[in-house]
Amino acid sequence: MNAPDVMAPMVEIDHVSRRFVRRLNYAERIAGWLGARTYEQTVHAVDDVSFTIHRGEVVGLVGESGCGKSTLGRMVAGIGAPTSGSIRTIEKGAGAGAPNEQGATRAAGRRAPRHRLATQMIFQDPLSSLNPRKRVRDIIGEAPLVHGIVRRHELDAYVAEVMERVGLNPDFRTRFPHQFSGGQRQRIGIGRALAVKPDFLICDESIAALDVSIQAQIINLFIRLRRDLGLTYLFISHDLGVVEHISDRVAIMYLGRIVETAPTIELFANPQHPYTIGLLAQVPRLSNRKRQFESIHGEIPSPLAPPEGCHFHPRCPYATQRCRTERPSLRATGAAHEVACHLVEVR
Amino acid sequence: MSTPTLSVQHLRTHFFTGAGVAKAVDDASFDVAPGEIVGLVGESGSGKSITGFSVLGLIDAPGRIVGGRVLFKGEDLTALTPEALRRLRGNRIAMIFQDPMMTLNPVLRIDTQMVEAVQAHARVSKHAARQRALEALASVGMPSPGERLRAYPHQLSGGMRQRVAIAIALLHDPELIIADEPTTALDVTIQAQILAEMQKLCARSHTAMVWVSHDLAVVAGLADRICVMYAGRVVETGSVDDILERPRHPYTIGLIDSLPEKARRGEPLKQIPGMAPSALHLPVGCAFAPRCPYATALCRSAEPPVSGEGVHLYRCFHPCSGARA
Numbered sequence: 001m002n003a004p005d006v007m008a009p010m011v012e013i014d015h016v017s018r019r020f021v022r023r024l025n026y027a028e029r030i031a032g033w034l035g036a037r038t039y040e041q042t043v044h045a046v047d048d049v050s051f052t053i054h055r056g057e058v059v060g061l062v063g064e065s066g067c068g069k070s071t072l073g074r075m076v077a078g079i080g081a082p083t084s085g086s087i088r089t090i091e092k093g094a095g096a097g098a099p100n101e102q103g104a105t106r107a108a109g110r111r112a113p114r115h116r117l118a119t120q121m122i123f124q125d126p127l128s129s130l131n132p133r134k135r136v137r138d139i140i141g142e143a144p145l146v147h148g149i150v151r152r153h154e155l156d157a158y159v160a161e162v163m164e165r166v167g168l169n170p171d172f173r174t175r176f177p178h179q180f181s182g183g184q185r186q187r188i189g190i191g192r193a194l195a196v197k198p199d200f201l202i203c204d205e206s207i208a209a210l211d212v213s214i215q216a217q218i219i220n221l222f223i224r225l226r227r228d229l230g231l232t233y234l235f236i237s238h239d240l241g242v243v244e245h246i247s248d249r250v251a252i253m254y255l256g257r258i259v260e261t262a263p264t265i266e267l268f269a270n271p272q273h274p275y276t277i278g279l280l281a282q283v284p285r286l287s288n289r290k291r292q293f294e295s296i297h298g299e300i301p302s303p304l305a306p307p308e309g310c311h312f313h314p315r316c317p318y319a320t321q322r323c324r325t326e327r328p329s330l331r332a333t334g335a336a337h338e339v340a341c342h343l344v345e346v347r
Numbered sequence: 348m349s350t351p352t353l354s355v356q357h358l359r360t361h362f363f364t365g366a367g368v369a370k371a372v373d374d375a376s377f378d379v380a381p382g383e384i385v386g387l388v389g390e391s392g393s394g395k396s397i398t399g400f401s402v403l404g405l406i407d408a409p410g411r412i413v414g415g416r417v418l419f420k421g422e423d424l425t426a427l428t429p430e431a432l433r434r435l436r437g438n439r440i441a442m443i444f445q446d447p448m449m450t451l452n453p454v455l456r457i458d459t460q461m462v463e464a465v466q467a468h469a470r471v472s473k474h475a476a477r478q479r480a481l482e483a484l485a486s487v488g489m490p491s492p493g494e495r496l497r498a499y500p501h502q503l504s505g506g507m508r509q510r511v512a513i514a515i516a517l518l519h520d521p522e523l524i525i526a527d528e529p530t531t532a533l534d535v536t537i538q539a540q541i542l543a544e545m546q547k548l549c550a551r552s553h554t555a556m557v558w559v560s561h562d563l564a565v566v567a568g569l570a571d572r573i574c575v576m577y578a579g580r581v582v583e584t585g586s587v588d589d590i591l592e593r594p595r596h597p598y599t600i601g602l603i604d605s606l607p608e609k610a611r612r613g614e615p616l617k618q619i620p621g622m623a624p625s626a627l628h629l630p631v632g633c634a635f636a637p638r639c640p641y642a643t644a645l646c647r648s649a650e651p652p653v654s655g656e657g658v659h660l661y662r663c664f665h666p667c668s669g670a671r672a
């Protein structure tokens with residue numbers, strides 16, 4: 001195992017935003033000409049996020065539905081370019097002088113640059129992310145064959161090797177996805193990602209759909225693969241218990257923005273943003289028996305019309321006038337601990 | 348002791364499919380006292396939801412309750428006519444489903460649906476029914492309930508829809524609520540709000556509740572007692588502390604140990620090897636034996652009887668010894 005150089009940056013996310021605009025349809029445009037108040041709706045899925053992922057670390061990206069964590073993960077994986085800002089992947093050995101601009105690259109599959117293969121994604125629902133009409137052998141073997149990682153006569157042995165690595169019996173290589181259980185299907189998805197020898201895996205709610213005892217098996221697989229292959233993970237999840245267990249560093253997102261980021265132990269011991277504090281207090285734990293549930297009041301505002309200033313201020317018990325008008329930026333409050341809250345130093 | 352609100356005794360619900368008989372629930376027994384919250388915990392396919400559906404007589408062909416009794420205040424629900432059951436459902440027994448859109452009609456306004464639900468079981472004027480709907484919405488913590496009454500389900504967020512579904516369940520002050528994973532699809536902060544409301548309601552109105560869930564941590568915070576189900580059977584039942592501090596059945600222990608909370612950060616989790624058996628092909632003897640580290644020849648040939656004392660009962664030939672670190 002090669003010891004990961006933890007400090008070397010691997011992915012630099014620089015002021016990335018992603019907006020989705022719903023264009024007016026024909027009828028609405030006519031209504032607009034006639035004087036009706038119609039306007040295009042814009043969702044700020046990701047709103048000016050800057051973040052660095054270092055080689056060899058596991059970063060947990062946590063947030064509730066609609067906070068933009070999946071959109072951010074997909075952009076890092078190269079699925080959909082940012083509306084503004086850039087995501088740079090720095091290859092192993094290369095200095096910061098030779099970055100790959102992902103926003104601009106539109107490479108055809110066959111000539112995909114090395115960094116595209118080096119970043120792979122594992123999805124939430126293994127059944128809908130696997131082609132139901134392909135055999136496992138082809139699902140896992142297609143990409144390495146196309147990209148010249150293996151030759152055709154070596155393919156069978158290679159697929160068997162990948163399947164063994166993810167805990168699947170190679171005898172099942174001619175089966176179809178529907179012939180496997182949920183946990184096994186997720187293993188196929190992981191095998192497909194590993195087959196092109198990536199060094200960076202983006203796991204988007206990869207264990208959310210699995211049963212508790214199967215979840216443990218897949219988490220263990222992720223931990224083992226990291227040890228064996230020196231992988232880097234971006235682990236996107238709403239499950240704080242799982243994130244606490246496997247991440248080195250955690251970033252908390254709320255309505256398109258990162259509100260707090262810190263090393264895992266620090267974040268769970270010393271959360272500072274009011275949203276993080278509320279979120280951590282509400283995680284159900286075995287040790288909290290018959291407790292009084294207390295909650296953050298209100299609901300997540302619609303990303304179509306996010307509140308001014310700090311997005312969290314309508315639900316925040318400490319909000320001041322400044323929070324309602326001025327957007328807080330991420331500021332360091334400790335070693336590698338950054339918080340986007342106007343009140344952090346005061347409180 | 349007073350009669351329990353619900354007493355499920357040796358319930359068996361089987362599905363007669365083309366591929367064979369699926370024993371979804373195979374000898375499940377538990378009681379729920381007034382004001383008590385019982386967590387029914389298990390993984391998918393363990394029969395926990397089908398148990399809930401069986402109580403309400405919601406099993407459709409090819410499924411059938413083939414044995415056992417479901418006593419509601421001493422009355423056997425499995426012996427009732429469909430019409431008598433219909434009068435109970437939504438009235439004295441209510442159900443809350445995982446997906447509120449399963450409960451709500453997407454093309455009707457909330458008030459239409461709630462007034463209809465009130466008038467289905469009570470002879471009251473439309474105005475009085477509307478007032479009752481308003482009160483029910485307010486009692487589940489719905490902000491500006493009058494406004495929400497005029498909304499369609501799609502205009503509400505997931506958490507709000509689930510509140511409406513819960514409000515509908517509460518319209519007739521039921522004595523028993525069966526809740527089937529009602530917070531699983533919700534975000535953590537919304538889940539905490541709903542759990543807080545449910546806890547208050549049960550304490551206030553002395554309603555008995557069965558909370559079906561796969562999430563031990565949620566049940567630990569909410570329930571008084573836990574029933575752990577595996578392959579159609581209740582394998583262990585006891586108070587929350589019994590189950591979490593002194594589990595005796597190897598499956599319960601495996602389930603608790605596989606949670607990240609129980610492991611050291613970054614270390615591999617303890618895992619239960621293999622996977623749950625299909626309800627079509629249950630192993631002979633103890634259904635957990637093929638995955639159990641303590642299984643012996645006895646486990647693979649005979650079904651373990653219920654043993655234990657007091658409220659802490661388990662089905663195992665080789666129960667693990669009490670207290671754990």
